């Protein structure tokens with residue numbers, strides 16, 4: 679069963695197709711201009727695809743990258759706005775979030791810091807009790823501790839209420855232990871779509887003497903050659919290898935960088 683399904687082309691996006699299960703946490707990663715914001719906009723229903731279709735089962739909350747909000751609104755007015763605009767609205771949830779992150783309610787949006795504005799948009803999104811939350815670089819303006827706390831809170835929402843979360847990020851280190859799925863985009867194409875644990879088990883880096891051919895069967899993601907050494911990152915699932923070759927699993931960061939390097 680999937681709660682988010684897409685098979686879309688739009689501007690630079692070329693036939694991007696995937697499905698996400700309910701309660702999953704998906705990190706969308708890719709180079710600048712690879713199509714992350716476009717894809718989130720299409721999923722949110724804010725942009726019609728040029729071809730194909732996308733669907734989301736249930737209520738959607740979308741927090742865009744540039745968090746458009748009326749600068750003259752006070753924080754309290756934004757909550758009032760949320761109350762009026764949503765059929766389902768959880769005042770306590772939105773309020774709790776603002777209290778937790780110490781956002782001053784009497785200030786105008788224009789007088790808040792970037793991070794505080796992020797908290798207001800997240801409070802607004804969570805107040806609408808969404809089934810699916812789409813976040814475009816939600817952590818980019820937050821300090822390291824706030825990043826950690828926000829992710830922990832969002833994961834609690836996923837675990838307690840079965841919410842499905844999709845977020846874009848450039849910081850691969852933030853995905854570990856958070857995202858159970860990875861969507862990797864490059865130049866509008868979907869390079870990788872899968873369960874992060876399975877992806878990490880599939881990708882193995884073999885290092886050994888200079889060789890023009892991979893020492894194991896399987897799709898080569900990236901090959902590098904020095905004067906006397908070669909290394910092959912292969913989606914081999916951990917095939918045994920004889921000395922002098924060595925094999926090791928890679929980090930998510932290495933996996934992402936290798937796929938992006940290959941596609942560049």
Ligand SMILES: Nc1ncnc2c1ncn2[C@@H]1O[C@H](COP(=O)(O)OP(=O)(O)OP(=O)(O)O)[C@@H](O)[C@H]1O
Nearest residue numbers: 689690691708709710711712713714715716717743
């Ligand atoms: N209105 C438009 N018409 C045509 N192409 C557009 C339009 N808006 C955006 N694009 C193109 O779509 C591509 C993807 O842009 P998008 O903002 O989705 O990338 P992104 O992955 O979110 O980038 P970043 O990481 O820099 O935020 C870019 O090449 C951009 O120029």
